[in-house]
Amino acid sequence: MSATEFAKYRYLYGPVPSRRLGRSLGADIVPYKICSYDCIYCTLGRTTKLTSAPGRLINATDVIREIEQWLEQGGSADYITFAGSGEPTLNADLGEMIRATKKLTDIPLAVITNGSGLGEPEIREAVSMADVLLPSLDAGTDRAFQEVNRPVASVSFFGMREGLVQTAQQFPGQIWLEIMLVEGVNDSKAELHAMREIVRRVCPDKLQINTVERPSKSGDARRVPDETLLRACEILGNSAEIITNGVVAHTDSQQWREIEGELMRMLSRRPCTMSDIVAVSGRSIHEVTKHLQSLVQEELIEQIGDADPYYRSMTGG
16 A cells, blocks of 8 residues: 555554564554653653553544554455554553454454553453553563653552563463563663563563664663573573564565655655654654664764754755
8 A cells, every 4th residue: 555545544554564463554542652651762752741541542433443444445464453652551442442443354453562551450451352462571670660661650660560460361362572671771680580580470472572773762772782682582481582673584674675765755855854754654653763763874864853853865856
């Protein structure tokens, strides 16, 4: 589907190639940077509204209507993934969206969450209807939790940990747990051993180890060395897999370059703001941010300004 066709969707993006979910159609159900965490590794920047209270943030009917329209137009994907430009479980209508989508399609549904709200029964009930739950665990101790995730005051390390464990005991589908490692913060042997105890209690279907890939706009977060990733796998268990972009499959690499080529052609015509690029391309702000940062690093485009930047080509045009 072309960028022009996708521009009519306000909440859907993709399907995009995902290392974890194959071809994933994303549903962005939380406005930009409403989150319960302010993680130091976030590529989107600092959280603008730090909260743990769910609300009706985006109209569920509008999201469901877009999914229905996409399906009617012959849309196909490996997963439909509820995510957001913040924390998706903060949308109080998440359960309604999942329930309605289940009636429309047999495509498996996934929810990507930071896991902070899983201690709440209503949030566990909402996500229980998904086929796959992809929560995060970035710390084995409160010290690392505060330093890496910088949570809202109402979210405690104990509450996060026990909510994750309780969800794992009740969730009928698969749980794919992701651990994001940041050099010098949560990558010590002691911290990894502490995380291992939590992982053993959760007993996820998949344990996926990741690290910082691109410069963070939220804090001093650096990639851990490859040997640390390997050590983490040894400590956390034989089932652990590394999912960072050390080795990219050919198809993913090709699609990555196709997307960056699309952005380059857009910027060669005129400079664009982030919101311009998101609106025209039909892609999520997460995806656009990753590709723009890659192009800036390669010195193919230039970022002008910080607070509300725009981007322009450095290769002419």
